[in-house]
């Protein structure tokens with residue numbers, strides 16, 4: 155900030171191909187451009203801006219003359235994913251998030267394995283809270299769902315059952331949506347994310363909807379803002395990228411909701427135990443003792459494989475990039491796929 159005394163801090167509320175919309179206050183949205191690399195002042199990551207280093211929704215940036223981003227401020231947290239495509243590439247979906255609401259319905263769509271997957275992929279993006287919607291549905295069994303998520307809950311992740319259409323019920327989320335906090339919603343299609351958003355927005359959203367019906371298209375776009383201030387005080391980020399998360403290869407299974415299984419695995423006789431047929435496997439012993447569910451372990455192994463594949467893709471990409479710029483320097487690949495881990 156000292157390097158740009160004339161610039162103002164602004165928050166990115168929407169990202170486009172050509173630039174950004176930023177806000178200095180709730181409801182504000184000003185179109186700004188990002189400085190091309192060659193125009194940036196020295197010291198600002200000159201010429202080395204990786205896609206994941208560009209500003210994303212939720213980032214704080216410095217804006218000069220009210221129209222140009224001249225710097226990005228350090229972020230507290232981020233949700234990333236691997237982009238689809240031939241080459242490994244990371245995409246930053248949202249930044250500076252405090253709460254991740256992992257939404258899943260208490261209907262036939264209820265799936266603890268999918269919840270575990272989301273918990274792993276949003277890691278590093280803030281405090282996760284599992285929100286089970288449709289608690290009002292006939293046949294919804296919040297107790298059974300909580301039992302199914304017992305291992306997740308035991309790790310300290312809050313699990314709430316709500317009727318997403320009922321403001322009184324949704325108020326249970328308020329402790330995670332205080333003034334100054336930022337939340338994101340993840341969950342499969344039909345889980346109730348839009349319903350939850352509408353209920354959290356309450357009267358304000360209804361007013362917007364009314365405007366949208368009678369007004370020109372210019373105002374219409376306000377309803378698509380990716381970062382929305384909520385009456386409860388928090389900002390809610392809802393971007394399409396959030397709907398399809400893919401491992402970046404940097405996920406840590408212990409940090410991402412599998413600390414219990416990783417702790418068990420530490421007691422296996424073989425350090426590289428695959429928890430299949432090996433003797434002295436502590437994970438299988440826990441399954442046999444009934445203290446760990448076999449489905450959860452299977453999901454852990456599946457996600458670990460997916461993570462490792464992404465790690466390998468990432469290492470290949472870095473090696474290619476490296477040999478393109480310098481003489482080839484081998485990129486160390488860990489047997490486990492994770493640098494710094496056994």
Ligand SMILES: Nc1nc2c(ncn2[C@@H]2O[C@H](COP(=O)(O)OP(=O)(O)OP(=O)(O)O)[C@@H](O)[C@H]2O)c(=O)[nH]1
Pocket residue numbers: 287288289290291316317318319341342343344345346347348349350
């Ligand atoms: N009764 C009841 N219905 C709900 C609840 N939550 C969501 N629904 C209904 O479930 C359907 C899907 O909800 P949406 O909010 O559209 O789901 P979504 O997660 O936004 O889905 P996508 O936009 O496809 O990602 C809608 O018909 C909602 O009215 C709930 O807690 N109770």
Ligand SMILES: [Zn+2]
Pocket residue numbers: 419422423427428429430432434435436437438
């Ligand atoms: Zn084992």
